[in-house]
Amino acid sequence: MSNITNQSLSEILESVKSKKISSLELTQAYIKNIENAKKLNAFVTTTFDQALENAKKFDNKPNNDLLLHGIPLAVKDLFCTENIKTTAGSNILNNFVPSYESTVTKNLWDSGAFLLGKLNCDEFAMGSSNETSFFGNVINPVGDQLVPGGSSGGSSSALAADLTPATIGTDTGGSIRQPASFTGTVGLKPTYGLCSRWGIVAFASSLDQAGPMTKTVSDCAIMLEAMSSFDEKDSTSINKKKETYSKNLKDNIKGMKIGIPKEYRVDNMPNDIDELWEKGKKILKDLGAELIDISLPHTKYALPTYYIVAPAEASSNLARYDGVRYGHRSQKGKDLIEMYENTRSEGFGDEVKRRILIGTYVLSSGYYDAYYLKAQKVRQLIKKDFDDNFTKVDAILTPSTPSSAFKIGEKTNNPVSMYLNDIFTVPVNLAGLPALSLPAGLDKQGYPLGLQLIGKALDEQKILNIGYAFEKNCGYKNEIKKWWS
Amino acid sequence: MVVMSKGKFDYFVNGEKEKYEVVIGLEVHAQVLSNSKLFSGSSTKFGADPNKQVSLIDSAFPGMLPVINEECVKQAVRTGLGLNAKINNYSVFDRKNYFYADLPQGYQISQYKNPIVGEGKVLLDMPYGSKEIGIERLHLEQDAGKSIHDMDPSSTYVDLNRSGIALMEIVSKPDLRSPDEVNAYIKKLRTIMRYLGTCDGNMQEGSLRADVNVSVRKVGDKKLGTRCEIKNVNSIKFMQMAIEYEAYRQVELLEDGKEIDQETRLFDTKKNETRSMRSKEDAHDYRYFPDPDLLPLKLEQKLIDDLKKSLPELPDKKKERFIKEYGLNSYEANVLVSEKEISDYYEEVAKLSDKKLAATWMMGDLFAMLNDKSLNISTSPISAKNFAGLIQSIKSGEISGRIAKEVFEIMVESGDDPRKIIETKGMKQQSDPKELEKIINEILSKDKDKVNQYKAGKEKLFGFFVGQVMKLSGGKANPQLTNEILKKLLKG
Structure with missing residues (x-):
């Protein structure tokens, strides 16, 4: 029973169903782990009392037909949770308690899960290392000097450290896949519109998408099934029937065509990454898939395009944090304008301010056409690159990141080098496609590395299937030593 | 622009050196008649206690998303059709970014480059003939909340009941030439929208507001002068006063050899003058961009066609019919179609009595009485049926015109059937x-x-x-x- 928490969600669900363990015991085990892992700084808020109550309630009246029966879950602090403080990692929402529950988390609770706590993240999900959070940086359980990736760094850290059996993050430019890659876990960014954005603190509306972070591909399928839904409250939500990803999971990928884009081999990329990619190709080939060299010619423009579109939307989305109705309000200032200036100066951190400035600049009259409009056009070309290739291939295989987890503080003074970490993940967000990051191996330092499977829109089942087959044959095992407890 | 000369147009500003023409364009903000707001389910009812009709969306809580209210879209299409305008099958909602305490999102959702309605026209009946005023566009946008500065000496209060209410901004071409034409234009827009049921046109409650663009040019000049935009004018009277003041101000500047600055001005209703609010240089950079929370609005042609088919008879058509069917003159027809309720009342009376006599009595005694008592046709103490009875009694010679006035007075007081009054009071005419x-x-x-x-x-x-x-x-x-x-x- 002592090692229940290092099992997969699927195994835990089985144990709860067969009454090998009660929901209460399970919850207590995670609470113990969380209390012993304060060094990781993965949590902003814990809801232990409420979780224990919910676990008891479940045990008294178990309903094992539900997808996530009796499962405590910690979620990224970007999801609004009813009556539970929701900060988005920012001082400006330090005291914010929503009166409403995000659609995605509500879907989880409706599936039998309950909240264990809220996970640290980069401020407003802006960051690739979880170092921009007002609540301090999060540590990667892989090594005490390493960042857990970002922005869903609290999620990746907590998952890899067995502080939650599975979790959810949000991915605007790689914020699920990159931390998954850095911690040796599975992360899926679904098709834009598959999971409702209602009740998620917005970063960049046309790119934001919630998704699961799990230990295995099967877990990922279960979580996606639970969290996704059509939502009338989100105008960009896709109106389609709910799929049963977990039941339909198959490991036969014989004859599938896997695209290998030549543009994903960048300068100064460590050999480790190249070797990993080769290893991935070989595994898929051995499973009967056909590898096809493809070209996504506009890939090199993806990062600059992303760093125009995302800040532009963010500059507008974050205008509502003005101290008037909720959140932090500065006590300084003699009039409305000064109140705004002081509130936002005190409330936002440097990275958020940087992006608000960039976004405001690219939308300004005189610059709009040269930046924002141009970026939107390039975005269409990037999307078209994918569309053209998806007539020929079933999925595309790339590395998830150009490096393994870097050291805390290593890139904080060089935003561009930080942004470059998203180079393989942002094209997917710009195109609105689903992509799965799979743990695939370790680099020479022993840090995890991930491979990314990109699918066409709404082809989650297919990339999950490929990932499922890959996982069975990859032989990767996450063996993190619990140095923190 | 067609001007049929009947009388003579004579609104010019005479400077000491030159004679000037005044060129006016209007941006009318009309509140859409709908039960709920443009992007949320909150009520739009007027007069609720402050902040009682505010949803999480209207107050821009984190993670809240707008969802378009289809009824508001239909109302905009109906209005566009009523303005003989092109309906755009594809339109886009943009964000207009600026900070203000009563603008919770920090941006207003509006339509910038791709409005829902394109060019159209409105016909005015002026003493010197009919005149066509071009409509540039109509777009949908959210209203802001209200800042209340006079409740407390050191604080400003904010009421968000209006925040998110749907407005139609109707932009005219610079085709108006006098305060009278502005008056006729606003009234005509109001009439059309009230016929359509798309805006109640209530200026006191702020359902109809306008920004006025004014410029002047020497008579005969083709080029438009530099315009000033006058904000914050919420009655036709003030609009007319603001235009007069502004026209004279601009002419004075020109005559003094000075230039007119393109600027935004405010009309001070206490001093009856306009004053500068901000110059072109200080103009906001609104950083418009398409709202990524909303998909472009695509209208199927069938929806537009269906809405077109279901439109009620509009005032221009009705006027024509009144002249033809009831033998009214143009003036009478104009007055009787000015409000849908008036035209309905008239038609009911006309069906039961003498058409011409009914028109005369309605426009004379009935309107005078309503005006006197601050009532309108819907709250008239005399029903259409009873009014028709009175007209018939006059027409048949049962009572004389003089007696009819007495009967009318009693009807106003009692609301009774005129025949009953004539009978019981023995007012029947002696015709033996x-x-x-x-x-x-x-x-x-x-x-x-x-x-x-x-x-x-x-x-x-x-x-x-x-x-x-x-x-x-x-x-x-x-x-x-x-x-x-x-x-x-x-x-x-």
Whole structure:
């Protein structure tokens, strides 16, 4: 029973169903782990009392037909949770308690899960290392000097450290896949519109998408099934029937065509990454898939395009944090304008301010056409690159990141080098496609590395299937030593 | 722009050196009649306590998303059709970014490059003929909340009840040339929208507001002058005053050899003047961009066609029909179609009585009474059916015009059926020749002197005899019959 928490969600669900363990015991085990892992700084808020109550309630009246029966879950602090403080990692929402529950988390609770706590993240999900959070940086359980990736760094850290059996993050430019890659876990960014954005603190509306972070591909399928839904409250939500990803999971990928884009081999990329990619190709080939060299010619423009579109939307989305109705309000200032200036100066951190400035600049009259409009056009070309290739291939295989987890503080003074970490993940967000990051191996330092499977829109089942087959044959095992407890 | 000359247009500003024409364009903000707001389910009812009709979306809580209210879209399409305008199958909602305490999102959702309605036109009836005013566009946007600065000496209060309410911004071409035309234009827009049921046009409640663009140019010049935009004008009277003031101000500047700055000005209703609010250089950079929370609005042609088919008869058409069907003149028809409720009332009366007489009485006594009592046609104490009864009683000769006025007064007080009033009060006209002869003989035999004077040629006395007959009959003698019999008997 002592090692229940290092099992997969699927195994835990089985144990709860067969009454090998009660929901209460399970919850207590995670609470113990969380209390012993304060060094990781993965949590902003814990809801232990409420979780224990919910676990008891479940045990008294178990309903094992539900997808996530009796499962405590910690979620990224970007999801609004009813009556539970929701900060988005920012001082400006330090005291914010929503009166409403995000659609995605509500879907989880409706599936039998309950909240264990809220996970640290980069401020407003802006960051690739979880170092921009007002609540301090999060540590990667892989090594005490390493960042857990970002922005869903609290999620990746907590998952890899067995502080939650599975979790959810949000991915605007790689914020699920990159931390998954850095911690040796599975992360899926679904098709834009598959999971409702209602009740998620917005970063960049046309790119934001919630998704699961799990230990295995099967877990990922279960979580996606639970969290996704059509939502009338989100105008960009896709109106389609709910799929049963977990039941339909198959490991036969014989004859599938896997695209290998030549543009994903960048300068100064460590050999480790190249070797990993080769290893991935070989595994898929051995499973009967056909590898096809493809070209996504506009890939090199993806990062600059992303760093125009995302800040532009963010500059507008974050205008509502003005101290008037909720959140932090500065006590300084003699009039409305000064109140705004002081509130936002005190409330936002440097990275958020940087992006608000960039976004405001690219939308300004005189610059709009040269930046924002141009970026939107390039975005269409990037999307078209994918569309053209998806007539020929079933999925595309790339590395998830150009490096393994870097050291805390290593890139904080060089935003561009930080942004470059998203180079393989942002094209997917710009195109609105689903992509799965799979743990695939370790680099020479022993840090995890991930491979990314990109699918066409709404082809989650297919990339999950490929990932499922890959996982069975990859032989990767996450063996993190619990140095923190 | 077509001007048919009937009378003469004569609104010009005479400077010391030159004669100037005033060029006016209007941006009318009309509140869409709908139960809920443009992007949320909150109520739009006027007069609720502050912040009682505010959803999480209207107050821009984190993670809240707008969802378009289809009824508001339909209302905008209906209005566009009523303005003879092109409906755009594809339109886009943009964000207009600026900070203000009563703008919770920090941006207003509006339509910038791709409005839902394109070019259209409105026809005005002016004393000098009919004039067409071009519509540039109509777009949908959210209203902001209200900042209340006078409740507390050191704080500003914010009421978000209006925040997120749907507005239609209707932009005219610079086709208006005088305060009278502005008056006619606003009233016409209001009439059309009230017919369509797309805006109640209530200016007191802020359902209809306008920004006024004014410029002047020498008569005969083709090029438009530099314009100033006057904000914050919420009644037609103030609009007219602001235009007058602004036109004279601009002419004075030009005559002094100065330039006009393109700027935004405010109309001060206490001092009756406009003053500068911000210059072009200080103009906000609104950083418009398409709202990524909303998909472009795509309208199927069938929806537009269906809405077109279901439109009610509009005032221009109705006016034509009134002239043809009821034999009214253009003026009468204009007045009677000015409000849908008035036209409905008239048609009900006209169906049951004399069409022409009904028009005369409605526009005379009925309107005077309503005006007097600050009522409108919907709250009239006299129902259309009873009013028709009164008209019929006059037409049939049952009562005289003078008695009719008395009956009318009683109807106003009691709301009763005129026939019942005439019956119970014995107000029926005396139209029995034998009875009248009896009365007349009695008068003539009493006043032999005057009869003789009349016969001697003092014909003016005829009126005296009529008066006597009326007096003796209690005003009920049929005037026509009285005349006939009187003449006959005086001859004898």
